Amino acid sequence: MKSFVSKITKQLKSSGIREFFDLVLGMKEVISLGVGEPDFVTPWQITEAGIYSLEQGFTSYTSNKGLYKLRLGISKYLYKNYKLDYCPDDEILITVGVSEALDLALRAIINPGDKVIIPIPSYVSYGPVTELAGGRPVYIDTTKTNFKLSPKDLLKNIDSKTKAVILNYPTNPTGVTYTKDELMEFNRIVSKKEILCITDEVYGDLSYDFEHIPFATLKGAKKHTLYLNGFSKSYAMTGWRVGFACGPKDLISAMTKIHQYTIMCVSSTSQWASYEALHSGRKSVDQMKLEYKRRREFVYNVFNSMGLNCVKPQGAFYCFVSIKSTGLSSVEFSKRLLKQYKVAVVPGVAFGDNAEGYIRVSYAENFEKLKEALNRITEFVAKIKNKN
Amino acid sequence: MDEILEILEKDSRISPEQIAKLTKKNVKNVKAAIKKYEKDGVIVKYKTIINKELVKKDDNEVRALIEVNIVPQKDVGFDSIAERIYKFPEVTSCYLLSGTYDLLLVVEGKNLHTVSNFVAEKLSPMPNVRGTVTHFLLKKYKEDSVILKHKEDDKRIAISY
Numbered sequence: 001m002k003s004f005v006s007k008i009t010k011q012l013k014s015s016g017i018r019e020f021f022d023l024v025l026g027m028k029e030v031i032s033l034g035v036g037e038p039d040f041v042t043p044w045q046i047t048e049a050g051i052y053s054l055e056q057g058f059t060s061y062t063s064n065k066g067l068y069k070l071r072l073g074i075s076k077y078l079y080k081n082y083k084l085d086y087c088p089d090d091e092i093l094i095t096v097g098v099s100e101a102l103d104l105a106l107r108a109i110i111n112p113g114d115k116v117i118i119p120i121p122s123y124v125s126y127g128p129v130t131e132l133a134g135g136r137p138v139y140i141d142t143t144k145t146n147f148k149l150s151p152k153d154l155l156k157n158i159d160s161k162t163k164a165v166i167l168n169y170p171t172n173p174t175g176v177t178y179t180k181d182e183l184m185e186f187n188r189i190v191s192k193k194e195i196l197c198i199t200d201e202v203y204g205d206l207s208y209d210f211e212h213i214p215f216a217t218l219k220g221a222k223k224h225t226l227y228l229n230g231f232s233k234s235y236a237m238t239g240w241r242v243g244f245a246c247g248p249k250d251l252i253s254a255m256t257k258i259h260q261y262t263i264m265c266v267s268s269t270s271q272w273a274s275y276e277a278l279h280s281g282r283k284s285v286d287q288m289k290l291e292y293k294r295r296r297e298f299v300y301n302v303f304n305s306m307g308l309n310c311v312k313p314q315g316a317f318y319c320f321v322s323i324k325s326t327g328l329s330s331v332e333f334s335k336r337l338l339k340q341y342k343v344a345v346v347p348g349v350a351f352g353d354n355a356e357g358y359i360r361v362s363y364a365e366n367f368e369k370l371k372e373a374l375n376r377i378t379e380f381v382a383k384i385k386n387k388n
Numbered sequence: 389m390d391e392i393l394e395i396l397e398k399d400s401r402i403s404p405e406q407i408a409k410l411t412k413k414n415v416k417n418v419k420a421a422i423k424k425y426e427k428d429g430v431i432v433k434y435k436t437i438i439n440k441e442l443v444k445k446d447d448n449e450v451r452a453l454i455e456v457n458i459v460p461q462k463d464v465g466f467d468s469i470a471e472r473i474y475k476f477p478e479v480t481s482c483y484l485l486s487g488t489y490d491l492l493l494v495v496e497g498k499n500l501h502t503v504s505n506f507v508a509e510k511l512s513p514m515p516n517v518r519g520t521v522t523h524f525l526l527k528k529y530k531e532d533s534v535i536l537k538h539k540e541d542d543k544r545i546a547i548s549y
Contacts, residue, residue, distance in 0.1 A: 024547045034547035041543075124549045172549070294395070294410040301409045344547055351549075367399070371406075 012128050017350045020331060024344045031365070031373040034344040036172065038236040038317070039364045042273070043284035046235060049276030050269045058268050064260040066094025066244070067271045073278040074244055082217050084227075086246040093252050093259060094266050094274075098202045098230045098243040100259070102166075103129050105198055105226050105245065108254040109163055110135040117157055117165040119149040120352030121320070123172045123200070135163065141354045146311050147174040147320065151185040158193045165190065167215065168200035170207055173351045173360040174320040175296075175313020177203075180213045187218045196251075198226045202243070203316040205234035205285055208293045212315070216246070223248055233316075234285045235277045240270040292317050295363040295370060302374045303361075306381050317364040320348065324357040326384045334359060341376040392421050393430070400434040439536045441528065449496060451525040452503050456491040456511065457518040466490060469516045478506045489521070500524070 003010075015021075024030060041047075065071065071088035078084040086092050095101040102125065106116065110133040118126045119140045127137040140153050154165065167186065170177040178186075190197045197215055204212040216225040230243030245255060296313055303310050303321050310321040323333045330347035337343050348358030363370060391411050395402060404422060408415040425431040440449065456473070460466050466484055470491060474482035481494035493511075497503035507522055528536055 021547050025545065027546075030546060032542075032546040035544050036548040037544055039542070039544070297412050298406070298409045346547065346549070 008132060008134075012131060015124065015350065017331060017347050020334060020338075020347060023335065024338060027338065027342070030338065030342045030344050031369050031376075032344040033361045033363070033365055033370070033373050034346045035362050035364060036346075037238040037364060038233065038288065039366055040236040040284075040288055042235065042237050042240070043277075043281055045280050046237065046273050046277045046284075050240075050273035053269055053272035058272060060268065062265045062268050062271060064265055065092070065256055066266060067268070067275065070094060070271050070275045070278075071244075073275055074246075077278055078214075078246070082214050084214055084217050084222075084246075086227075090249045091246055091252055093245045093256050094271060095230075095243045095245055095259065096241045096263055096266055097232060098200055098228045099125060100263065101228045101230075101243050101245040101255070102126070102198065102200065103133075104255040104258050105228070105251070106130055106133040106135060106164075107258055108251060109196060111163075113161060114163040115159070115161045116163060117154065117195075119167070121147065121173055121348060121355040121358070122166075122351060123168055124350060126166050126168075136161075138162070139352065139354075141352075142174075143354050147171065147176045148178065148182070149186070151182075151189060154186060155189050155193075158189070158195060162193070162195050164196040164198050166198045166200065168202075170203040170212070170313075170315025172203065172316055173318050173346070173348070173355075174311065175316045175318045176311060177207055177212070177315040179210065180218075183213055183215055184218055187215070187221045190224055191220060194224070196224055196226060197221070199228060201227065201229050202233050204229060206289055206292055206317065207315040208289075208296060209314045226251060231274045231277055234288075235274075235281050236284075236288065237270075237273070237277065240267075240273055242266055242270045242274045292363065295367065298367075299361065299363045299370065299374065302378065306378050307385070308381065317362055319361045319363065320355075321359050321361055322357060323359055326381060327388055328384065330356055330359055337377065337380050341380050343373045343376050343380075345377075390421070392418060393425065396422070396431065400436075437532055437534050439528075441536070449498060450500050450503050452495050452497075453523045453525065454493040454495055454507065454511070455489040455521040455523075456493060457520070458490050459516045459518055460490075461516065469514070472514065473511065476506070476510060478503070478510075 024034060068088065071092045074092055075086050075088040078086055106129055112134045114135045115138045116130045116135050117138045117140060119142045130137045138157050140149060140157055142149055199215040201214060214227055216222045216227045226245060226247040228245050231237040299319050300312055303319060308321050308323060310319050313319050323330065326333060330349050334345050334347045346360040348355035348360060392407055395407055395410060404418045405415055408418045458466060458469050461468055470482060470484060473479060478495050478497055479493050480496050483492045484490060485492050495503055495506060497506060507520055511517060512520055530536060
């Protein structure tokens with residue numbers, strides 16, 4: 001039978017762990033530490049604002065760029081918190097989560113064959129979305145540098161075809177993040193080589209050991225930075241699907257062009273809820289952050305006492321744990337853990353070929369379940385090690 | 389408020405070892421701090437929130453909120469009369485309020501009758517009590533920040549990137 005699927009889509013690598021995902025979804029009463037979203041529900045005042053907007057009849061399209069009020073709110077928020085100055089008229093675009101913003105950005109900047117640098121392990125979409133936009137992902141292995149991109153590696157991988165680097169920090173799946181000094185080094189390189197730095201800072205509010213520094217706040221960085229953020233992780237609003245992109249006018253305008261033909265505008269209910277989040281959601285963000293921070297200490301300590309190494313996460317809500325000492329592959333480890341102990345984690349290979357030997361453990365789970373899951377993992381690991 | 393207190397306020401059954409791990413503190417220090425809080429009366433008691441509507445029982449316990457208007461006394465104001473009232477075991481909480489009445493009591497009894505008796509025979513006849521208004525509690529939705537509902541299932545999909 002004739003296939004209607006395009007070559008580029010056919011060539012896209014499909015996730016090697018789909019089968020494992022199906023296994024998890026098909027099992028009951030599993031404690032899942034494999035979830036990439038907060039365990040909290042959206043703070044009520046935000047949900048209530050969404051409901052109220054519906055009651056008031058705000059059910060039509062908004063401007064393509066997004067509700068002006070929301071853009072203005074974001075602009076004020078960024079200025080107040082980071083002295084970051086983006087004009088709500090033409091430097092901010094509201095998108096369907098950071099995912100859409102990233103897709104728009106790559107489609108807006110890539111000419112066929114352009115290269116995009118992606119440090120791995122990374123969030124799963126960066127590579128495929130680059131390929132779909134006609135670009136070539138250049139993966140940089142960070143496993144030997146504590147999961148942090150090293151300036152040396154960045155510099156080494158830039159050539160005349162390099163268009164951009166995607167920097168996600170705090171990082172999913174590893175939880176590492178960058179200090180101001182580290183970011184400044186990247187900025188020097190990016191500036192000198194005249195490439196775009198696309199920063200996915202969706203976990204920016206969840207930085208536990210030091211203040212998160214948006215890349216665009218670095219001296220001279222704004223003109224070559226596309227700052228992506230959203231409401232999903234900090235405000236526990238994943239299902240509302242609201243993100244935003246801030247950057248140079250011409251780039252935001254190009255992204256808006258694609259956005260208006262493809263998405264038109266983000267759900268108005270979600271935009272009204274997000275507007276409320278900016279106004280009254282900060283207290284909830286701080287409370288959730290404190291809770292994650294405590295869990296991070298707990299989870300990190302438990303893995304250490306199990307004898308499994310992990311780089312101490314400084315942000316987001318993930319621990320990227322080495323399971324090399326068990327002698328199992330990451331998929332095998334995860335499968336056995338699931339089948340024998342009913343605990344789900346994500347095999348490292350989902351986040352890059354170089355992440356074999358690791359698992360991603362999410363601590364976005366309530367403390368009782370987290371404790372129980374870690375007890376089971378401890379038992380499981382002890383059993384494997386005894387056999388060895 | 390100290391982190392230790394904050395954690396204990398949410399979960400009084402958590403062990404000092406676990407608190408230490410959560411807060412990156414030394415177990416000894418956590419234990420010592422808790423002991424001191426107990427001694428100083430900062431930690432008054434460890435109790436459990438029970439959704440009594442789910443407990444099968446023969447004697448239906450009744451709760452009422454009672455507004456009490458009182459005449460304050462010279463020198464001691466409301467305190468002395470409040471003390472006379474809150475010492476009754478039927479009174480589970482007692483607050484002094486601003487507004488149209490002075491004390492708000494939470495009173496518990498085995499049934500409607502016992503609560504009414506308490507009001508009619510003990511509370512109202514007290515000197516300095518000018519009047520009372522009793523509200524019987526019909527349903528509890530939320531108590532001490534806890535929503536009293538069956539725990540809902542996690543609505544997230546079990547695994548995601």
